[in-house]
Amino acid sequence: MKTYDVVIVGAGSIGVPLAFYLGEKGIKTAVIEKEPSIGRGQNRAAIGGIRATHSDSSKIHICQRSIDIVRRMEDEFGYDVDWLQGGYLFPVYDEQKEKTLRNLLEIQQHFHLNIDWISPDKIAELAPGITMKKLRGGTYSPEDGSASPLKLIDAFYVLAKKEGVDFYFNEEVVDFEKEGSRISKVITKKNVFHSDLIVNSTGGDAMEFSALLGIDVPVYPDSHEGGITEPVQRFFEPMIVDLRPAKGSTNYYFYQNCEGQVIFCITPNPRIPGKNCDNTSEFLPMVIKRMVDLYPRLRNLRIRRTWSGLYPMTPDGFPIVCFPKEYDNLLLTIGMCGQGFMLGPGLGEILSEIIVDKTNKYDTILEELSLYRNFTGEEKLK
Amino acid sequence: MERINHHPILKNFKKRKSVAFFFNNDEFVGYEGEAVSSALIANGIKEFAIHQKNDIPKGIFCANGQCSHCTVIIDGFPQKSCVTSLEEGMHIQTLHHLPELPEDDHPLEHYEKNELNCEILIIGGGPSGLTAAIELAKLNFSIILVDDKEELGGKLLLQTHKFFGSIKDCYAGTRGIDIGHTLEEEVKSFTNIRILTSSSVVGVYKDQKVGVFIKNKKYALIKFDGIVVSAGAREKSLIFPGNGLLGVYGAGAFQTLVNRDLVKSSDRIFIVGSGNVGLIAAYHALQAGITPVGICDILDRASGYQVHADKIKRMGVPIHLNHTVLSADGNGKVERVTIAEVDDNYQPILETAKTFEVDTLLIAVGLSPVDEFYDTANNYGFKVIKAGDAMEIAEASSAMFGGRIAGLQMANLLGKDIKIDPEYYEKAEVLKSRPGKVWDLDEVKLNQKFQPIIRCYEEIPCNPCTSVCPVNAIELKSVHKNIMDIPEYSNNCTGCGLCVAICPGLAITLAKQIDDKFAEVVIPFEYNPDFEKGDKIPLTDRDxxxxxxxxxxxxxxxxxxxxxxxxxxxxxxxxxxxxxIIIQKESDSKALPKPDYDYVPEDGIVCRCEMITVKEILDYIKEHNVRDINQLKQIRVGMGACGGKTCYDLLPRIFKMAGVEWKDVTKGSIRPLSVEVPMFAIINESEEDIR
Incomplete structure (x- = not known):
């Protein structure tokens, strides 16, 4: 039997930063991962965007923390994680989207986010060559940015190990034992773990994993495809998000990373539910047509690779961060809706404070992201 | 630099149009339509680009469209020079670090989705793909045959030597290039085969479609009922210090430059690896007027056919057995190569180092199957068969025969009921046999009539000498009772010389006694003779x-x-x-009086796309306790243009060096796209009809 203060299940975007912050606070922590290494679930599939400009206070708060952490990663810990503060740009080509975004802007500014409406000329400065015809302007948030998911999780992994966190790879949790309302044992094929707190950060597997404990969580993964190009010299700064729907898809977004490669991703419509991450023939023609239409200069860029990953979705598009009533020692941090990478660092730090310092200053977050909310709200900017 | 104008086997190109082009603003002349890379090399330009990491110069590497080392800036756009055709007035520039994306801002006006249908998609029009296509076409299937080269035939087109095997089953005794053309013609005679040349399959998708990048411009999705993967092989790479220098590349790339494009790409080459590919590269070099300074192999015998090795040695090319390459050295490009003997653990003995002055180092250390399309299609549950090198690395003779079987098997998968002759499978096994027993040959006593002296003492699948003899004077021994048996002469030789001419190993001479002092010998010769009647020429024995x-x-x-x-x-x-007959002077293969090299083994490059060294990977594996290939992406291993195709085979050795068993390492996956495709092609922005 292995005994820990906290056992985290899932060494992904959420679990690994949390492990580090717990380790840093002197908590004896283990991370159990069914895959052979870190980030093999959806972290490796994330494209790397990090923005605080959401539409609800919880995600705004968490992601502001994330940005703060990632920005300081190199200075504070010596890890270059390819942080690039290029901002997020939502160019607008029709009246209706302008209305939506301007409404949203009010909310965002209410939360004191650095975001504003900018003119077509300013957009052309940020993304030279972008289609100007019918461009009405757009919202731009210069403090948002991007980082390398591979490098960031790797940095947290190394840091966590330095803090004494133990990682158990190739170990799948197969069973639990309960004593009353406590989970007394976490059982894998190789080990039995005992812990004061069990954290479920199993990403795409959250539903199956929770079911082992008899908890029903509304997390339904769907599959999104992404791609990356060859590297070229920097020619635009921000993450560009085009919200206009088209046949087969809703929004799509892309940015140029530190290596000079353009990374892109699209939200299919209808959704492609399930965990299948195979590539479809539809993806490239669909997304590339839209990208070149918006930004013709991209046409000469060569596409290098495509892949796909899962968005573990909840009915309202907001994560679930909750200590469920059924157990005294379980924390759910699941259903990140495709934003685990940007939520992970901030959430890790916040949760470590909740777990270790027993602070109640984040009660609003726990309330808003509770498993017991009615899930009827709607994320305004997905 | 130079073109190859007087090749003993290859015909010169028919009337090619000379065109002027510019490289870094200087004017040069090349041939219209030839690969830009070949035009550059023919003009002595070997440095195409400067890598963003450490300013390492880059030049031709795969010559096969697979990597992106040969990228240059052509009229403002970054392009792979090995798959771009030269045009009049092109402005070509060295690519310095990352390219600048051209400000090509005209609005998107045209796009289309291009979908093609077939019953059977054949990926790769080399020896096995062509024979598979022929069998399937005869059965009236509608077929699309995709090949990434301009001409069908695959590597057959690069082979100027006569092929082993049997005449009946695989054109033995005929040169690869001629076989290629014969098969191409046959394939083209079928109206139910649609041929897409200069087209690369870039991905197999789960919705039973394949993406194809066509002629550098377009993209099509092909729907199919079944796939034959006959995509051939890729050359294995090798790690040693200096392996990232300009002028280190595969024997296959060399064959492309020399035998397809007739470019004299080097003056002096050294070859690592004495398999059939390495041996034949030396033979090709000699035909092209290039000096093969030597071949080395870490094993104690040549890995290719003995008859192949023997003929290369007779031409005057030394084969250094029990030797490994220590390093390639030079200022940005290969100027010297150093080899050394190895001990019983295959470790180099530095005291035995020998340095040779060369400008090119060819790697010929084996091939690995291009079978990832098969694996993907198989995982998706599609009907798929692999053939040729994509199935198992073997001689092209075996691939041709295997392709026929694969074709029939595919037909059966799609519901035909064809009985495949069990003899086919036996023959296929024989044709892909590795060399067998080595025999001791009796010394032949000459008499007044010509008789063949056959120096074919190692069992290999080959018999054209027996087929060609008009009086059936040569027969195979009767041990295996197939073409693995070695040939023997009985009697009645008419002295016609056909066996001498057809033997792919050049292992047969005719000889007779003319008086009590002299003999006459008829020797095969596949070069342009620089001697005539009455001249004295140097002769060698078998070895x-x-x-x-x-x-x-x-x-x-x-x-x-x-x-x-x-x-x-x-x-x-x-x-x-x-x-x-000795072709190459002994002095051409002499080592420098003193070895001259830097030997820092950990400086070898593993990932060429991103120029990542052994040391960088070793350090990362140790520091991060890596047990999953995917973790190496963090230091960009496999993240380059080739997607790990070159470095993947090298990683087991690196893990071993780090003390990690390869079986404990989780393997990586190869994802689409297999080659980079520009966005304009994906959406078919060009309205040009390129069929």
Whole structure:
């Protein structure tokens, strides 16, 4: 039997930063991962965007923390994680989207986010060559940015190990034992773990994993495809998000990373539910047509690779961060809706404070992201 | 630099148009339509780009469209020079670090989705793909055959030597290039085969479609019922310090430059690896007027066919067995290569180092199957068969025969009920056999009539000498009762010389005693003779040991085999021994008086796309306790243009060096796209009809 203060299940975007912050606070922590290494679930599939400009206070708060952490990663810990503060740009080509975004802007500014409406000329400065015809302007948030998911999780992994966190790879949790309302044992094929707190950060597997404990969580993964190009010299700064729907898809977004490669991703419509991450023939023609239409200069860029990953979705598009009533020692941090990478660092730090310092200053977050909310709200900017 | 104008086997290109082009603003002349890379190399330009990491110069590497080392800026756009055709007035520039994306801002006006249908998609039009296509076409299937080269035939087109095997099953005794053209013609005669050349399959998708990048411009999705993967092989790479220098590349790339494009890409080459590919590269070099300074192999015998190795030695090319390459050295490009003997653990003995001055180092250390399309299609549950090297690395003779079987198997998968002759499978097994037993041959006593002296003492799948003899005077031994048996002469030789001309190993001579002092020997010769009747020429025994200078009596060309038969007068004692004519002077393969090299093994490059060294990977594996290939992406291993195709095979060795068992390492996956495709092609922005 292995005994820990906290056992985290899932060494992904959420679990690994949390492990580090717990380790840093002197908590004896283990991370159990069914895959052979870190980030093999959806972290490796994330494209790397990090923005605080959401539409609800919880995600705004968490992601502001994330940005703060990632920005300081190199200075504070010596890890270059390819942080690039290029901002997020939502160019607008029709009246209706302008209305939506301007409404949203009010909310965002209410939360004191650095975001504003900018003119077509300013957009052309940020993304030279972008289609100007019918461009009405757009919202731009210069403090948002991007980082390398591979490098960031790797940095947290190394840091966590330095803090004494133990990682158990190739170990799948197969069973639990309960004593009353406590989970007394976490059982894998190789080990039995005992812990004061069990954290479920199993990403795409959250539903199956929770079911082992008899908890029903509304997390339904769907599959999104992404791609990356060859590297070229920097020619635009921000993450560009085009919200206009088209046949087969809703929004799509892309940015140029530190290596000079353009990374892109699209939200299919209808959704492609399930965990299948195979590539479809539809993806490239669909997304590339839209990208070149918006930004013709991209046409000469060569596409290098495509892949796909899962968005573990909840009915309202907001994560679930909750200590469920059924157990005294379980924390759910699941259903990140495709934003685990940007939520992970901030959430890790916040949760470590909740777990270790027993602070109640984040009660609003726990309330808003509770498993017991009615899930009827709607994320305004997905 | 130079073109190859007088190749003994290859015909010169018919009337090509000379065009002027610019490289870094200087004017040069090349041929319209040839690969830009070849035009550059022919003009002595070998440095195409400067890598963003450490300013490492880059040049030709795969010559096959697979990597992106040869990228240059052409008229403002970054392009792979090996798959871009030269046009009049092109402005070509060195690519310095990352390219600048051209400000090509005109709005998107045209796009289309291009979908093609077929019953059977064949990926790769080399020896196995072509024969599979022929079998399937005869059964009336609608077929799309995709090949990434301009011409069908695959690597057959690069082979100027006569093929092993049997005449009946795989055109033995005919040169690869001629076989390629024969098969191409046959394939083109079928109206139910649609051929897409200069087209690369870039991905197999789960919705039973394949994406194809067509002629650098377009993209199509192909729907199919079944796929034959006959995509051939890729060359394995090798790690040693200096392996990232300009001028280190594969023997296949060399064959492309020399035998397809007729470019004299080097003056002096050294070859690592004595398999059939390495051996034949030396033979190709000699035909192209390039000096093969030597071949080394870490094993204690040549890995290719003995007859192949013997003929190379007779030509004067030393094969350094029990030797490994220590390093390639030079200022940005290969200027020297150093080899050393290895001990019983295959570790180099530095005291034995020998340095040779060369400008090119060819890697010929084996091939690995291009079978990832098969794996993907198989995982998706599609009907798929692999053939040729994509299935198992073997000679092209085996691939041709195997392709026929694969074709029939595919037909059955799609519901036909064809009985495949069990003999086919037996033959296929024989054709892909590795060399067998080595026999001791009896010494032949000459008499007054010509008789063949056959130096074919290692069992290999080959028998054209027996088929070609008009009086059936040569027969195979009867041990295996198939073409693995070695040939034996009985009697009644008419002296026609056909066996001498057809033998792919150049292992047969004719010899007779003319008086009590002298003999006459007929020797095959596949080069342009620089001697004539009455001249003295240096002769060697079977193993390349000099015997004597013999007098040329007759020079005859057997056109059908494009082989000269040289009749030489020798002393009687050497009549049965004389087996070959030395082509290369001993002084050409001399080492420098003193070795001259830097040996820092951990400096070797593993990932060429991102120029990542052994040391960088080793450090990362150790520091991060890596047990999953995917973790190496963090330091960009496999993240380059080739997607790990070159470095993947090298990683087991690196993990071993780090003390990690390869079986404990989780393997990586190869994802689409297999080659980079520009966005304009994906959406078919060009309205040009390129069929």
């Amino acid at each position: 390349g040991i000099f015997l004597e200078d013999g007098e040329v009596v007759k020079v005859k060309m057997l056109k059908k085999y494009k082989t000269h038969l040289i009749t030489v007068k020798t002393t009687l004692k050497n009549g049965a021994k004389a087996a070959g």
